[in-house]
Amino acid sequence: MTPAAAFPAKTPEQGAARSPVPRRRQRRIPWGVYLALVPALGLLGFFGYYPDINGLVHSLTNWEPGFSSPFVGLANYRAMWHDSLWWESFAHIGIIFAVAVTAMWVIPLAAAELLITLSRPRWRLFFRYLLIVPLAFSPVIQVLTWQFIYDPNVGVLNGFLGQVGLTALEKNWLGDPGTALWALIFINFPWIAGLPFLIFSAGLQNIPGEIFDAAAIDGAGRWKRFLAIDLPLLLRQIKLLFFLAVVFVLQYGFAPYIATQGGPDNATTVPVLRIVGVAFDAGEWGYAAALSTTLLVIMMLMSGLTLLAGRRRAPRGAR
């Protein structure tokens, strides 16, 4: 049975009323809707909300899943305070975040601008697809491929440097603490195949052509148009992109897990790696829950602030 089948049938007189039907609908409560929502809410309640709340509660205990978990108050959080590796991992994602909201936006934005500069829709479509093809590869395969590019012995990067006579620059890119983090960041360079590019190009495409024509008649050059029209209109997307960058960076972890295991010398440790290590290698579930909860709180705070900041700007915005 489809859950929707449980809706109460509309009475005929209600259907016959030609006048504003929706207003009528408001008054009687269609009880069937609750039944229709049960499966989704049940799933999300049991596998979404319950574990999160459970984790939050057990972050105050010395969690021994399956056994009694003695309450330890804020001891796990105090331990976190002195966990230098944990805070070091935030320094690393800080660097990643800084790149994620600058270079990883600027290059896709430039590409999106170039795309709408093309006068033929056909070419726009062609390049748009060409630029996002890497999205169709599993991120793990992307990382494995780049790991191969960085390989000190057979890697393409060192091979290329050797070929053009820059042997002095050859490095063990992922094995050197000085370059490992940057090597990870440069995976998927030029970072076009991703949401920022798609969002920028969708945003630019949604700007009505008349606005551009008007700008052209007013004698605005391409650069001036970019500053005066494109950029202000795209500012609306910045909120969303900022939120996505926060989500991406705080959850960042599989690339270092695969390519460097957080090394060398902890140069690429990120919070997710620390959490996984604490839980699965050290078996300190309560402490891991405290770290997860902290990550969750940071995430909520950052996205909450992003939303609030966007709201304050809205009335003045060039909507």
Added chain:
Amino acid sequence: MAAAPAPPTRVRARPLTPRRLTDLAAAAILSCLAFVGLFPYLYMLETAVKSNSQFSRNEATPTWPFRFGNFATAWHGVAPYLLSSIIVAACVMSGCILLGSVSGFVLARYRFPGRNFFFGLIALLLMVPNMASLIPLFVLIRGLGLLNSYPDLIIPQLTTQTVFSVVLMKTYIGHLPGELFDAAQIDGASPARTYWSITLPLARPIIGTVALFSVISVWSDYFWPELTIVTNSLRTVPVGAQFFQGELTTSYGPLFAGYLIASLPLLILFVALAKNFLAGIEGGLALDR
């Protein structure tokens, strides 16, 4: 089309108007960017048809003859991961489309007490990163005795994708013209009928988006299968690819052939549904208002 050219000279098909010049410049830069972005994958393709000795002799450029046998070798290693991923993706996809479309329809088209509350409750989960729930979810799934099984692979994915699906569907269905639903009601269509015959067909683009996103997510999720799956045949593509790499550390040809085979379903789906993908992004923008 370039602005109406003056007397057509037979020599050059189109004169170099300023517009054409910008076009060429933009296309040139975009080609460079696309090449850099695609380079790893072109390299993957090129290496996938090389034998080991061909690779050690000439790493950089394609060499004749192409060794398509690498694909056969790779197939045996990669096939189980493909099968497992397809099963998981099919379950996640159908589940989140069903749950998302029903809940989205109800939340968008009916007014009832608690409507905003329930929607808020679901949308709030968008803010919970998967990684933050990893530990407690692991404890829960282990407690249920589901580790290392198909439900273990499906349930967490289904949960995340349902959140996403409900939010996208609700937004999309909410933006469909209300007259259609009023007309259906006037004609005496039951809610079930309205859902099946009006909402679902009209929501097809967004269903495509949700389907694509759920497959992408199965092909992307790494930590969960890495930490909960030990049976080789249950491994999905992301962890399978890494395991495969561990087995074939020095046979680069079959290794890259395996990566390509493992990427193929997503690649095909992506090409087929690229429009939906882009529409989904634009739908997401509408959500952002």
